[in-house]
Amino acid sequence: MHYFLHLYFLVLILCHPHVVASLDTENFKGFKLVKRDQLSHNVAKFKFELPTPTSVLGLPIGQHISCRGKDRQGEDVIKPYTPTTLDSDVGYFELVIKMYPQGRMSHHFREMRVGDYLAVRGPKGRFKYQPGEVRAFGMLAGGSGITPMFQVARAILENPNDKTKVHLIYANVTYEDILLKEELDGLTTNYPDQFKIYYVLNQPPEVWDGGVGFVSKEMIETHFPAPAHDVKILRCGPPPMNKAMAAHLDAIGYAPETQFPF
Incomplete structure (x- = not known):
């Protein structure tokens, strides 16, 4: 199944060169929360919609995104997160977030409801994975x-x-x-x-x-x-x-x- 997903993604890129990554390295872009699953008392999975059903996030393997939100005092806070999805998961991306009692960004995620938008920028990170680079x-x-x-x-x-x-x-x-x-x-x-x-x-x-x-x-x-x-x-x-x-x-x-x- 996953093999065919990767094939589909490759064909999508080859046949539709206008398919572009959804991320912007310079500016924050808003992504709509379409589903929220509470996994435990302090952990939730957030599913965000990409611009179209065939859009990809455009995050290289091993890289992360910066998310911006508001803390309890209404101050801006920016924190890095790594999605649990890949670019073979088209049309959406997911974040599994552990929310800490005193965490500034945790407060923002605790308050998020379906329909809200999350400000995201990226990709970021020094690690870039090439298949087969190590044993x-x-x-x-x-x-x-x-x-x-x-x-x-x-x-x-x-x-x-x-x-x-x-x-x-x-x-x-x-x-x-x-x-x-x-x-x-x-x-x-x-x-x-x-x-x-x-x-x-x-x-x-x-x-x-x-x-x-x-x-x-x-x-x-x-x-x-x-x-x-x-x-x-x-x-x-x-x-x-x-x-x-x-x-x-x-x-x-x-x-x-x-x-x-x-």
């Missing part, structure tokens, strides 16, 4: 840092010509905090030889077969491919986690040029 990725994600990893993993796995292997360690506080779990488990089911995930929880439930505590050097050594020139490590999470992971990766021997923090 394997090790991905370290914490909390909402899963969204760029999910985007890159989907793009790899849904491309039948890309044989890159993906090894993901995903850390959260509780089981309820795991974002996109159903989608991630779906990738494991559909691409068992290419995609591996290891969940780590700080406060696991009584019955739990994943990792416990914080992500350790030993967990990385067990679940990631060994350091090599054709292995790249991506990481995205809260600042304390990023700092700890960088130290672990250096200690294991991953060269600085093979590490990329989002």
